[in-house]
Amino acid sequence: MRKKIRLLLGLCLAGATAWLGTAWLLTPGLLAITSTRAVVNARILTLHSPIEGTVTTAPPPVGKAVAAGSTLLDVENPLVDDSHLEELKTEAAALAERVSALTAQQTALAELKSELAADARNYHAASVRRLESQVDEARAVAAAAEAFLKQRLYKKDQLNRLIGSNNVSQLEMVTGDLAVDAAQSRVAQARSVVQRLSRELDAVRDNSFAGLGTGRNDVPYSQQRAHEIALRQQDNAAHILEFSARSAQVQKQLQIEQNRVRRQSHVSLSAPIDGIVWRRPVASGSMVTRETDLLELLDASDIFLDALVDERYFGDVRPGDPVNVQLIGSHEQVRGVVKEVLGQVAIGEARFLAAEPLRPGRHEIHLLVVLEDLWPNADHFHPYHIGQPAKVRFTQVSVLSRLRDWISQ
Numbered sequence: 001m002r003k004k005i006r007l008l009l010g011l012c013l014a015g016a017t018a019w020l021g022t023a024w025l026l027t028p029g030l031l032a033i034t035s036t037r038a039v040v041n042a043r044i045l046t047l048h049s050p051i052e053g054t055v056t057t058a059p060p061p062v063g064k065a066v067a068a069g070s071t072l073l074d075v076e077n078p079l080v081d082d083s084h085l086e087e088l089k090t091e092a093a094a095l096a097e098r099v100s101a102l103t104a105q106q107t108a109l110a111e112l113k114s115e116l117a118a119d120a121r122n123y124h125a126a127s128v129r130r131l132e133s134q135v136d137e138a139r140a141v142a143a144a145a146e147a148f149l150k151q152r153l154y155k156k157d158q159l160n161r162l163i164g165s166n167n168v169s170q171l172e173m174v175t176g177d178l179a180v181d182a183a184q185s186r187v188a189q190a191r192s193v194v195q196r197l198s199r200e201l202d203a204v205r206d207n208s209f210a211g212l213g214t215g216r217n218d219v220p221y222s223q224q225r226a227h228e229i230a231l232r233q234q235d236n237a238a239h240i241l242e243f244s245a246r247s248a249q250v251q252k253q254l255q256i257e258q259n260r261v262r263r264q265s266h267v268s269l270s271a272p273i274d275g276i277v278w279r280r281p282v283a284s285g286s287m288v289t290r291e292t293d294l295l296e297l298l299d300a301s302d303i304f305l306d307a308l309v310d311e312r313y314f315g316d317v318r319p320g321d322p323v324n325v326q327l328i329g330s331h332e333q334v335r336g337v338v339k340e341v342l343g344q345v346a347i348g349e350a351r352f353l354a355a356e357p358l359r360p361g362r363h364e365i366h367l368l369v370v371l372e373d374l375w376p377n378a379d380h381f382h383p384y385h386i387g388q389p390a391k392v393r394f395t396q397v398s399v400l401s402r403l404r405d406w407i408s409q
Helices: 002-026 083-165 170-205 221-265 399-408
Strands: 037-048 053-055 071-076 266-270 275-279 293-310 322-327 333-343 364-371 390-394
Touching: 037 390, 071 293, 083 170, 083 221, 221 266, 293 390, 322 364
Parallel strands: none
Antiparallel strands: 037 293, 053 071, 071 266, 275 293, 293 364, 322 333, 322 390, 333 364
């Protein structure tokens, strides 16, 4: 009995082994997950015209690889409105001329002020010398008057001595008294003149000319003109500051307007990414408007496979799982890795994708697979691989789970 049981178990094991081998050869999907559908896809970037104008250079041909920063095409707009720019240029030139004229006037006024200051100093020195001479003259006159007074006083004293001897008449005595009074008045007048001229001299030395001349001005004409020029210079300085501030503002506006006109008159479109020219809706000489589609670039760094698998494998497939990818019509396989498990979620809008995205069936889920060997770096890659169907097969799968799923069918 034991021999029979062992023989029976051996036969069952051999039959199961033969059955599994035959199933592996005839039905590879039995022990490995294989996509129901898969297609090569990539994201595209559409470049729009920021201005209206004419395309002056031919865009690169479809399928050409371009590097980030490389020039793709130029758009010229000779009809850009630059009237405001010309107005700003005119205003800037006028303000510059005003500032220049006022600055030159300030220089001329400063020179004239220096000349008037020199004249005022000369006039002041001459006035001091004149008054000093007049003071000396007045003091000499006062000294003469005092000497004359002494002579009259002496004569009166002599008359007083002789009046008792009847040698002097009453008339002579009266005449002597009057002469003394006159001499005293002259002395007082001369001293008053000396005091007045001394005060005027002190005033002139203090740069005050009160009482001199018929105009009775406290300063000479040259100094008055210097004061007027100083006021004019202050007014000019205020205008220079005002026009300079306005000129600085106009220069900023002019720079902004020049940049605007330059941007509106010419645009050199550069590639924002490393990519491949996917579509070029315009040619050299085409008229374009703002937001016109100029070029579509395929993002070479974001080529992926949109794969659909049965929803039964949702729990068995995870990001990071290795896969083998084979293009339909080719025997070469490329290694890849699962990037995302999206389920029924769409991979994105069709206008941002190079190929039409797959629509999952009722029991299918989306997988995004990236390639370890990017096709743009391979010799056999061509842009028209985008949209080509492919087959994705997972390389690490639990045999028991696949067997359980197959039996459950």
